[in-house]
Amino acid sequence: MPDRFIYLDHSATTPVDERVIAAMTPYFAEVYGNPASVHRFGRSAEKALENSREMIAKVLNCRPHEMVFTSGGSEGDNLALRGVAYAAKKQGKGTHLITSPLEHNAVGRTMQQLEDVFGLPTTFLQPDHTGNITPEMLRAAMRDDTVLVSLMLANNEIGTILPVAELARVAHEKGAYFHTDAVQAAGQLDLDVQKLGVDLLSISAHKFYGPKGVGALYVRDGTPLMPAQTGGSHEEGRRSGTHNVPLIVGMATALEIAYAEHDQWIPQFIALRDHLIDGVLTTIPDVELTGDRRNRLPSHASFVFKHVHGNTLLMHLDMKGIAASSGSACKTGNPEPSEVLLALGYDREWAMGGLRLTVGRRTTHADIDDVLEVLPKVIEGVRRFSLASA
Structure with missing residues (x-):
C-alpha cells in the first residue's frame, strides 16, 4: 500500500469545494420547497434558483434567462445539438451539421445519430496533428444549408484550445448557429459568450469543484431550440423536470469561486x-x-x-x-x-x-x-x- x-x-x-458544500447544505433539509410552488417554501427555493441563474449569467456575460439548467455536460450537449437540429428541420431551414472527430462522445455520437437515424448530413472536420482546427478548415466545409457547427472550446483528452471566437464568426458568415462544449474549459478559460460569439455553450459543475449531476446550457436569444424532453414548463419550456435546487446552488457557487480565484x-x-x-x-x-x-x-x-x-x-x-x-x-x-x-x-x-x-x-x-x-x-x-x- x-x-x-x-x-x-x-x-x-x-x-467539491468545502464552501460549495456549505452553500448547498441548507437546500437539502431547510429550504426544501419545490421552486414551482406558490407558497413560501416554493418561493424561497425559487429565489435561490434565480439567484444562482444570475450568478452563472454574470460569469458568462449573458442574460439570466439565456441559461438553461441541465443534469450535466452530456445533457447540455444533447439538448443543444438535437434542439437546434430538430427546430431548424421543422422550420424548413438547413440540415447540414459540422463537428470534428475530437469531440466528446456526447457531441460526436449525437451528431452521428442525427445523420444515421434522422438523415441530417454531417461533416467531420480533420484536425491537424495537435488537434487544432483553423477558420480556413471550417470555411472550406461550410455549405449553404449548414445549420449548426459544434466544436469544443478545449479538448478533454489532449488539452488543445480551439480559436472558438474565430470559428464562430465563420459559421455566422453562412447563417449557421455555433455550439461549443466548454465542459473542460469552465473554471480555467474565459467563458464570456459575447467575446466567444457562440450561440450555445455547455458546462458541467463537477469539472470546477462543484457537485456531479448538474450543468447548464447557454442559449443565445433568438436561437431555435426544440426541447429534448417534454413535460412541465420548466426553464421556459426548454428543459422539463423539477429543479435540483441544492445542486444548482452548488454549481453557481463553484463557478463564482473559480473565477474570483x-x-x-x-x-x-x-x-x-x-x-x-x-x-x-x-x-x-x-x-x-x-x-x-x-x-x-x-x-x-x-x-x-x-x-x-x-x-x-x-x-x-x-x-x-x-x-x-x-x-x-x-x-x-x-x-x-x-x-x-x-x-x-x-x-x-x-x-x-x-x-x-x-x-x-x-x-x-x-x-x-x-x-x-x-x-x-x-x-x-x-x-x-x-x-x-x-
Whole structure:
C-alpha cells in the first residue's frame, strides 16, 4: 500500500469545494420547497434558483434567462445539438451539421445519430496533428444549408484550445448557429459568450469543484431550440423536470469561486503542468506530448508512449498511489485505441499508449516530483512486459 495518494485526474472530476458544500447544505433539509410552488417554501427555493441563474449569467456575460439548467455536460450537449437540429428541420431551414472527430462522445455520437437515424448530413472536420482546427478548415466545409457547427472550446483528452471566437464568426458568415462544449474549459478559460460569439455553450459543475449531476446550457436569444424532453414548463419550456435546487446552488457557487480565484490558481496550474511535461519528455524515451504544447488547458498534460498499453499503465500507477487517466473518463477501460489519437494520425500502437495527467488545487510540486520519480520506472516495467509477451 502506498504511503500517500496523488490525484492527477482533475479532467475527469474534481473534489467539491468545502464552501460549495456549505452553500448547498441548507437546500437539502431547510429550504426544501419545490421552486414551482406558490407558497413560501416554493418561493424561497425559487429565489435561490434565480439567484444562482444570475450568478452563472454574470460569469458568462449573458442574460439570466439565456441559461438553461441541465443534469450535466452530456445533457447540455444533447439538448443543444438535437434542439437546434430538430427546430431548424421543422422550420424548413438547413440540415447540414459540422463537428470534428475530437469531440466528446456526447457531441460526436449525437451528431452521428442525427445523420444515421434522422438523415441530417454531417461533416467531420480533420484536425491537424495537435488537434487544432483553423477558420480556413471550417470555411472550406461550410455549405449553404449548414445549420449548426459544434466544436469544443478545449479538448478533454489532449488539452488543445480551439480559436472558438474565430470559428464562430465563420459559421455566422453562412447563417449557421455555433455550439461549443466548454465542459473542460469552465473554471480555467474565459467563458464570456459575447467575446466567444457562440450561440450555445455547455458546462458541467463537477469539472470546477462543484457537485456531479448538474450543468447548464447557454442559449443565445433568438436561437431555435426544440426541447429534448417534454413535460412541465420548466426553464421556459426548454428543459422539463423539477429543479435540483441544492445542486444548482452548488454549481453557481463553484463557478463564482473559480473565477474570483482565477488569478490565484491558473498560474500555479501552468507551473505544475509545465514541470510535469518537461520532466516526462526529458526522462522517458519513446514518448510524445499530445495536443498543442502552448495553446492548451492550464491544468492539462497528456502523452503517448510506444509499447505501452494505457489501461495496464493506469493499473500500475494506481498501485503506486497515482490516479491518472488514459483519456476521456467516459471511455477509460475501453480496450480499443483512442479514437481521438487515431484521428490525430497516431497508429494503433501509439494510440493504445495514452496517458492524461491533470493537476488541481490540491496538487503540489512535491506531488509532481514524486510522479516524475515513479513514472519512468513504471513505464520501463510495462514496456518490458509488453515486449516480452508480444
